[in-house]
Amino acid sequence: MDTANLTAFLAVAETASFSRAAELLHLTQPAISKRIASLEQQLNCRLFDRIGRHVGLTEAGLALQPRALQITHALADTRRALSNLSQEVQGRVSMATSHHIGLHRLPPILREFTQTYPDVALDIQFLDSEIAYEKVLHGDIELAVITLAPAFEAPIIAERIWNDPLDFVVAPDHPLAHSSPLTLSRLCEYPAVFPGANTFTRGIVSQLFSQAGLQPHISMSTNYMETIKMMVSIGLAWSVLPRTMVDWQVKALTLHDASLERQLGVIWHSGRTLSNAGHAFIRLLKDNAKGSGLLLSPAQTIV
Structure with a gap:
């Protein structure tokens, strides 16, 4: 599972918007959409309901959100721990x-x-x-x-x-x-x-x-x-x-x-x-x- 896709998922979940998620991550909206589509294909389930301009988490998306947070936080913590070894x-x-x-x-x-x-x-x-x-x-x-x-x-x-x-x-x-x-x-x-x-x-x-x-x-x-x-x-x-x-x-x-x-x-x-x-x-x-x-x-x- 690509962590970049998880980061995009969390950004859309937080902002309830593909365009605002793109701004948050300094990406284009098509790039965000592509990452979400890739994640949905990997997991074989829809993560967001898109009704007009409203974007909301599906049941699967709600289940994924806390787990995605745990994964991204654990990876960031690992990077910090390894970076700290340099003492810089x-x-x-x-x-x-x-x-x-x-x-x-x-x-x-x-x-x-x-x-x-x-x-x-x-x-x-x-x-x-x-x-x-x-x-x-x-x-x-x-x-x-x-x-x-x-x-x-x-x-x-x-x-x-x-x-x-x-x-x-x-x-x-x-x-x-x-x-x-x-x-x-x-x-x-x-x-x-x-x-x-x-x-x-x-x-x-x-x-x-x-x-x-x-x-x-x-x-x-x-x-x-x-x-x-x-x-x-x-x-x-x-x-x-x-x-x-x-x-x-x-x-x-x-x-x-x-x-x-x-x-x-x-x-x-x-x-x-x-x-x-x-x-x-x-x-x-x-x-x-x-x-x-x-x-x-x-x-x-x-x-």
Whole structure:
């Protein structure tokens, strides 16, 4: 069975389109069609139903998909393991990072990495932390630098890199900006804009209020911290932002009964062989954080 045909099959299954699969693999659409036809002939069954412009997996296609993923992942892992024997740092690193970390934490690290290892191609996807986690879990990418969940289970390995203090913030002219004393219950009297319901950060903030027996008045939510900052700065609501984002546009509040912090770090799959380039990137992350005094002790590594 030709692995190129399996790769084409997985691309069509993922995109539900022969043309988009062709773009994804940098091939022509006839080449994709030829590979699918060849695979269907080898397996003696139809893998896709083509009804008009709609492309969907048949029962046989649904059965093949997880097995094709296992085969392609195993082959890629074998190639990495053999390539690692050379000890050279080269090739490609597929990784994901959240928009916030990509903007506020990673630029100097990425710059140093590309200067130190010019033979490595970085394939970076900017994703919500929760989506990046799923991508690593399913073997679609090698590693991810994200907001960490409070706990991880095998097969994911997570290493904390940065402490990321969170501040309650309002617009400088918001009624809460000059109110004292401030408490969680006082915040609940005003509208809030929160991170998306399924985000790790939302879980951290919601847990704080839940433990106090309070329910904040959430009028809006979004996954993008820059959007939250904008909505806070024009006075629409209060919110929580990483301290690294607090400037003249918003005012940080001091609460006597609450403090918040999240952890940012790197995750990878324990069952996947990290490339030499992947190992080098993780080492650089740790060295950078250690140099800034932000790296946690090894005993606090999440496994």
